[in-house]
Amino acid sequence: MNxxxxxxxxxxxSHARAALITDAKIRQAECRADDNRELSRxxxxxxxxxxxxxxxxxxxxxxxxxxxxxxxxxxxxxxRLPAHDLGSGHPSPLLRPxxxxxxxxxxxxxxxxxxxxxxxxxxxxxxxxxxCEEGMSTLAVTATGAPGxxxxxxxxxxxxxxVHPQVRISLSHQVGGLGMVDxxxxxxxxxxxxxxxxxxxxxxxxxxxxxxxxxxxxxxAGDGGRISAERLxxxxxxxxxxxxxxxxxxxxxxxxxxxxxxxxxxxxxFAVGHVRDGLPRVTTDLPGPGGVRMAVxxxxxTPITGSPTDSASAFALLAEHDQYPGVIAVASAAxxxxxxxxxxxxxxxxxxAALERARAAAGQLxxxxxLVEPPADLAAVGAASTEPSAWLDTVLYAETxxxxxxxxxxxxxxxxxxxxxxxxxxxxxHVIDSRALSLSFLPSGAYRLTVRAGGRVEVNT
Amino acid sequence: MTGRFLSAAxxxxxxxxxxxxxxxxxEEGIEFAGVWLQDxxxxxxxxxxxxxxxxxxxxxxxxxxxxxxxxxxSELPPSGDEPEMITRSLADRLGSPPxxxxxxxxxxxxxxxPVAAAAVLGLPLIDCDGMGRVFPLIHQTxxxxxxxxxxxxxxxxxxxxxxxxxxxxxxxxxxxxxxxxAAGGWLLCGMYxxxxxxxxxxxxxxxxxxxxxxxxxxCTYAPNGVHARELGDVAPxxxxxxxxxxxxxxxxxxxxxxxxxxxxxxxxxxxxxxLSEVTGAELVGGGRVMEVGPSVGQAVYPGNPIxxxxxxxxSGHLIRLEAYTELLLALTDGALxxxxxxxxxxxxxxxxxxxxxERLTVGDQVSVLxxxxxxxxxxAPGLALAGPRAFGYPLRHPCxxxx
Numbered sequence: 001m002n003x004x005x006x007x008x009x010x011x012x013x014s015h016a017r018a019a020l021i022t023d024a025k026i027r028q029a030e031c032r033a034d035d036n037r038e039l040s041r042x043x044x045x046x047x048x049x050x051x052x053x054x055x056x057x058x059x060x061x062x063x064x065x066x067x068x069x070x071x072x073x074x075x076x077x078x079x080r081l082p083a084h085d086l087g088s089g090h091p092s093p094l095l096r097p098x099x100x101x102x103x104x105x106x107x108x109x110x111x112x113x114x115x116x117x118x119x120x121x122x123x124x125x126x127x128x129x130x131x132c133e134e135g136m137s138t139l140a141v142t143a144t145g146a147p148g149x150x151x152x153x154x155x156x157x158x159x160x161x162x163v164h165p166q167v168r169i170s171l172s173h174q175v176g177g178l179g180m181v182d183x184x185x186x187x188x189x190x191x192x193x194x195x196x197x198x199x200x201x202x203x204x205x206x207x208x209x210x211x212x213x214x215x216x217x218x219x220x221a222g223d224g225g226r227i228s229a230e231r232l233x234x235x236x237x238x239x240x241x242x243x244x245x246x247x248x249x250x251x252x253x254x255x256x257x258x259x260x261x262x263x264x265x266x267x268x269x270f271a272v273g274h275v276r277d278g279l280p281r282v283t284t285d286l287p288g289p290g291g292v293r294m295a296v297x298x299x300x301x302t303p304i305t306g307s308p309t310d311s312a313s314a315f316a317l318l319a320e321h322d323q324y325p326g327v328i329a330v331a332s333a334a335x336x337x338x339x340x341x342x343x344x345x346x347x348x349x350x351x352x353a354a355l356e357r358a359r360a361a362a363g364q365l366x367x368x369x370x371l372v373e374p375p376a377d378l379a380a381v382g383a384a385s386t387e388p389s390a391w392l393d394t395v396l397y398a399e400t401x402x403x404x405x406x407x408x409x410x411x412x413x414x415x416x417x418x419x420x421x422x423x424x425x426x427x428x429x430h431v432i433d434s435r436a437l438s439l440s441f442l443p444s445g446a447y448r449l450t451v452r453a454g455g456r457v458e459v460n461t
Numbered sequence: 462m463t464g465r466f467l468s469a470a471x472x473x474x475x476x477x478x479x480x481x482x483x484x485x486x487x488e489e490g491i492e493f494a495g496v497w498l499q500d501x502x503x504x505x506x507x508x509x510x511x512x513x514x515x516x517x518x519x520x521x522x523x524x525x526x527x528x529x530x531x532x533x534x535s536e537l538p539p540s541g542d543e544p545e546m547i548t549r550s551l552a553d554r555l556g557s558p559p560x561x562x563x564x565x566x567x568x569x570x571x572x573x574x575p576v577a578a579a580a581v582l583g584l585p586l587i588d589c590d591g592m593g594r595v596f597p598l599i600h601q602t603x604x605x606x607x608x609x610x611x612x613x614x615x616x617x618x619x620x621x622x623x624x625x626x627x628x629x630x631x632x633x634x635x636x637x638x639x640x641x642x643a644a645g646g647w648l649l650c651g652m653y654x655x656x657x658x659x660x661x662x663x664x665x666x667x668x669x670x671x672x673x674x675x676x677x678x679x680c681t682y683a684p685n686g687v688h689a690r691e692l693g694d695v696a697p698x699x700x701x702x703x704x705x706x707x708x709x710x711x712x713x714x715x716x717x718x719x720x721x722x723x724x725x726x727x728x729x730x731x732x733x734x735x736l737s738e739v740t741g742a743e744l745v746g747g748g749r750v751m752e753v754g755p756s757v758g759q760a761v762y763p764g765n766p767i768x769x770x771x772x773x774x775x776s777g778h779l780i781r782l783e784a785y786t787e788l789l790l791a792l793t794d795g796a797l798x799x800x801x802x803x804x805x806x807x808x809x810x811x812x813x814x815x816x817x818x819e820r821l822t823v824g825d826q827v828s829v830l831x832x833x834x835x836x837x838x839x840x841a842p843g844l845a846l847a848g849p850r851a852f853g854y855p856l857r858h859p860c861x862x863x864x
Binding site: 002010033078079082084085086087088089090091108110111112114116144147179180181182252272275281283285289293302318321322323324338355396437438439440441442443446448 | 469485488489490492493496497499500501502504528529530533535536537539540541542564580597619620621638639641642645646656701748765767775786810812819820822823824826
């Protein structure tokens with residue numbers, strides 16, 4: 001054995017791109033994504049001589065809800081039912097075909113956990129029966145104020161499962177995030193992807209199982225952290241948009257820095273993001289698949305397009321004023337083969353254009369900056385390098401600073417627990433960012449609390 | 462009649478403009494209100510936008526606006542019949558129903574909810590407002606300055622708790638605010654009922670159109686949210702057409718040490734110029750955010766004070782911004798350069814979108830803008846109601862110097 005390492009695999013839809021990283025080397029392999037036997041073989045070849053600690057999959061391309069989502073029913077729990085159906089629709093062309101049946105019942109809490117209306121349990125049961133009659137096998141349930149109190153969502157789920165045990169249910173408080181429209185959309189997409197996620201998880205877990213019990217299986221999340229197979233199976237929405245996050249992590253890892261301004265160079269321009277403490281900066285207000293905002297965190301990228309010279313100048317200016325080193329990374333690995341043709345030729349040309357753009361920018365950067373020409377798929381390297389993390393976004397009320405500190409500590413502890421559950425080494429869990437923001441136009445004491453925590457796995461690569 | 466109609470297609474511009482005029486809208490996000498309004502307008506059809514002087518002078522008008530936290534609004538969407546409850550309540554009290562709707566303030570969600578109210582009620586929307594931005598209290602309006610009465614104030618929660626308040630403006634604000642907290646965080650209000658003739662002097666005219674114009678500028682330069690597309694064989698990429706070529710770090714200031722890198726006319730310069738043309742905005746300065754954190758302020762308004770320091774690398778100036786939900790003061794090297802009631806806002810140079818202290822992280826690049834308030838706000842009564850001293854700062858507004 002040549003030591004221990006980690007493997008990252010990005011499923012692109014057509015191809016599987018894998019990278020092995022150890023203390024000493026990085027190796028890559030690639031095959032068609034739909035060929036299980038071949039994928040199994042290249043993973044074995046990649047791991048030869050190395051004790052593989054984990055295999056982390058970026059499956060976001062396989063979780064495209066427009067292609068792989070199945071229609072679901074939605075149940076909304078609100079204090080008042082929409083008048084004349086006003087406001088009950090979502091304008092997204094993605095969501096419309098995914099929502100085949102919908103109903104609303106009264107109930108719900110405010111964000112501070114106060115019940116606004118008792119839940120109409122009889123109507124929940126009537127709605128569930130109607131959904132089943134319409135052939136719905138999956139329901140997305142979203143209650144007003146669920147982040148403050150999930151009681152009505154849990155009660156509705158229990159009622160439905162008691163009478164219709166075959167129905168699968170996604171609950172919005174499990175998806176997380178503030179805002180009923182965004183969280184509701186995320187819950188619909190999550191429910192629509194449950195079957196697909198199950199299939200993906202089983203496949204990936206089976207491929208990893210050949211390495212024995214000491215190799216664990218993980219999945220990239222859109223926030224740049226990694227989640228367990230069980231968590232992806234239940235919350236596939238967390239696996240969306242993971243490629244951007246993985247590429248940022250991969251760039252920083254190959255540059256050997258934990259904090260950086262990263263420019264991912266492509267043929268058409270740069271995508272610029274930030275990495276702090278090994279994790280990409282994320283926001284919850286970016287549009288996700290189909291332009292739908294989902295209230296789940298994803299890496300924040302700003303595009304810089306234009307000619308190589310102009311975009312390089314623009315990135316150089318950003319790097320000049322940033323407190324952390326600038327990292328320019330070519331966002332795809334060099335294609336194999338000396339005489340490219342067809343698709344390979346196209347890929348070769350794109351790689352060449354991206355490389356030229358990256359080198360043009362690197363030539364203008366301050367001395368501490370790094371140019372990364374990755375020896376493997378950048379997102380696969382990022383997937384292999386990713387560390388456990390957690391993100392919590394909630395609202396609380398505290399009348400005194402002491403009460404705020406106490407409640408904040410509880411939320412932070414919950415985030416640290418999630419990090420530990422994602423395989424962090426005992427004692428490595430730490431809070432990366434914890435913000436208590438006063439809510440606008442409410443009396444002092446109402447806060448929105450966002451907490452991000454991270455940790456390190458056993459082997460430092 | 463102007464002949465202008467607002468339809469679902471106008472909502473993206475309305476949203477972007479509503480964010481420009483409100484820092485808190487940027488920070489907490491108001492897209493949920495846009496999704497809701499689009500659905501409402503799809504059901505009801507377009508809303509007619511009219512100037513106040515196009516209405517019969519005796520037309521009974523009512524200002525519509527929400528009070529409370531936008532975060533709680535995002536969690537508690539309206540059911541859609543709140544405007545009917547408000548107008549019914551006011552009609553019972555006044556003897557006739559309102560025949561036109563105007564915004565309390567055309568900014569933040571209150572640029573959108575009055576449109577929805579007009580749509581649901583089948584009434585015209587008057588192209589005016591009473592703030593020209595967001596102030597924290599519902600009586601900090603030009604309607605109030607002109608002597609219109611805030612009350613009778615009809616308020617309704619999303620749980621359909623309905624109240625009609627008849628008291629002074631200050632007490633009505635205070636009572637309604639405490640009700641908002643108990644009702645889940647926000648209320649929809651109908652207030653300042655009065656004939657259209659009163660609006661000639663009392664309103665800021667053209668406010669809704671201005672929000673739309675600003676929004677269209679912002680939508681042109683920064684399509685709502687930049688998202689990396691993910692393709693099978695290519696790493697995530699912005700499309701060349703998604704955003705124009707940009708140089709996010711230049712503001713048209715004198716060239717710095719790396720001037721050779723800069724393009725002659727950058728998108729941010731063009732955006733700033735376009736915003737200036739539409740709003741009269743001036744650049745206070747811009748650079749890297751050095752500090753964001755709690756500040757010192759009196760707890761007389763909802764929320765907590767936040768301070769932000771921006772280092773203008775080219776000029777070397779330090780710009781300190783004081784916020785109390787909205788940005789209130791800008792001090793350059795300690796000297797007051799912009800103050801409430803003028804609008805102070807920040808533009809993220811990288812994303813070309815509006816931003817605010819709570820969204821910012823140290824290291825971000827921003828431009829700080831000052832948009833002059835409506836002239837009535839610069840009068841002595843205007844400054845007394847919404848100038849720096851009204852927010853607890855013992856400062857004279859820059860326009861008072863030399864008076």
